[in-house]
Amino acid sequence: MDAMESAQQNIGVAIPLRPPARAGERAITLYTPDDRIGMGLRAWRDMVRELVDSRELTWRLFLRDFSARYRQSILGYVWAVVPVLLTVATFTWLNRSSVLAIRGTALPYPLFVLLGMTVWQLFASGLTGATQSLVNAGSLITKINFPRETLVLAAFGQSVFEFAIRAALVAAGFALWRIAPSWTILLIPAALIPLCLFTMGLGYLLALVNGVMRDAGQLVTFLLTFWMFLTPVVYPASARHGLLQALNPVGPFVTASQDLATRHTISQPAPYALACAIGVAVFLFGWRVFHLTETRIAERV
């Protein structure tokens, strides 16, 4: 203040003072080589605060991707369901023509595949979107400083939105077959929250890896195809594929959804609980690694 006053006297002109209210708000930012190394618990606090502070930005980016995505296309949002419907049609045909012999599903086979695919796609398209999110953002990442977590979350948000559209398709399916689902079908979204965490956690990690090595993007698309066939999406889970299912954290979520739609219970609670734990752990790990290393990636995208 003294300096200001003496400056005013020196030049004899009234200098408009900045309102003190704003001056008080200014936060000090510090950048050092290792300000994101070994922060221990403080990192978690920063991460949560950043997540809360950037919720509006995440929402904006989600709206941006969402409204831009189908704008220059005739079918628009129909594209959210076309791949699923085609998959359902293909497997139904394969099963009818006895190429496959899948029997004993609790629901009519097309409806069974539709429900399975809806859950699977929440994971698969979410992971693909998240993996590509940093690279797709391009100059945004290299030229502007903002929480990049929002890009991954917004990309995953697209998948959640598509899930909602497909869920409407599932509801239509139940109406078409005149089957009354169990009321527990309404719990499916809640039961899938750990799957969402798993997807986001893996998405954080793969987005980073893809920023450094573009191989990740290629690999994900490729591996997801095989992963789907190893997951009980188009066939019911069975005790015979024990080990394979135990190793697959996505499978229990698909099975649990099918259970909740038809019975009032989750038939295999132990694998489901394990998958939930894995989901939370992967999310926390991915989130933290992403937060600690995002500025490294900005150099390489």
Place this chain on the structure above:
Amino acid sequence: MPVDSEIVASVDAVAKKFCRSLKRGMLYTTQDVVRDTFGFGGAAVAARCRPGEFWALDGVSMELRRGECFGLIGVNGAGKSTLLKLLNGIIRPDRGRIEISGRVGALIEVGAGFHPMLTGRENIYVNGAILGMTRRETDRKFDEIVAFSGLDGSVLDAPVKSYSSGMYVRLGFAVAVHTEPDVLLVDEVLSVGDIRFIGQCRKKIAELRRNGTSMILVSHSLSLIEETCERAMLLSAGRIAAEGPARSVTTAFRKLVTAGELHERAGTEPATSGEERAGEPLLRFVSGTLRDVEGRPAERLRMGETAVLDLLVAAPGPVTSGYFCLWLMRENDEQITGVGYVEVGRDVPAVCAGSLKIPFRVQMMPGDYRLGVTFSTDGRYHLVDQFEPCGFGVEPRPDNPFEPSGVFELDIIPAQTPAILRPAPEATTIWPPVPAAHIGTMG
């Protein structure tokens, strides 16, 4: 401009290394990511260069005070943009520390984050959010942003991919300057957009600074730096080459560039031509200096005064015919004139080895220019030699009450002015008004 003693940004011995090789970079980034995640192998790895890495910035320190404008200059690749990115927190330094208080606004790439499919209106909200504005803030400033960008309603509701590059930049700039930053980082974005918009930007920047915003400005336009900045820093290969009052730093930069050109010239042979192939060249430029009217070497000339291009030429014997052509370029390589010439045999009888002085009137508007000279044997540019020695700046005339703008000063001949303004003898009233140019010919 109110410059406070309060320091809003301090950069302390900062260094940053990069790797140009993509493949090596993948390995190094992986190493760095692992180190950052698990926190081992700390500072030792960061402080030295691995094979293929180089220091893009090395030991740079600076301080920015409240309301101050600080210029960053240097040739391409000197580290200017890297410093801005470090200040913005996009990348982390490998050594040193940076401390900034308040909101940092960056115009490092205008319109980064615009989605081509979305309309201008939607992009204002998205970009506002990316730059840290809340929805309410954007709502409040929306009309102001639109007015500043100068885009009308129908354009605003069209996807930005249909925008011209100028419209794109205008909208991007409009959003960024309305984020009310405490520190604004500007990277060579004022050079795009039309002349009216550049004027508008400068006004807005002045307004922000009156409100206490500090600025760091990267520009290749030395005149802009001199006009806007109190202090400046010259970066050269990642190190500070000069620092201090803006004008002294731009002078240092001009010296550096001129020295570089002379150095380059020393390493290359002069332009070849028919005459030279036959034996000794007819004439060769050795050096050139720009002097003011009193004969002192000058890097800054004043509008309206006379300057002298003092050339040292080498020639095996007297040259009795040919043309010395002077050409003038703006710093953005726009040629202003190429037809100022001296005809040997008419204007001067002959040229021998030694000094040749070519005087000219400084009619250019304030700004930065380069003056070059060629010698050719006839008007069809049979080039014997050429030389482009002189970068210089032009300052406004002290007695001119008007703000100079444009390219050159229209030289109105004062002795004839009264005659032109005298009304035609027969006419008592002139209606419809006759243009002034016609009055002269009628009288």
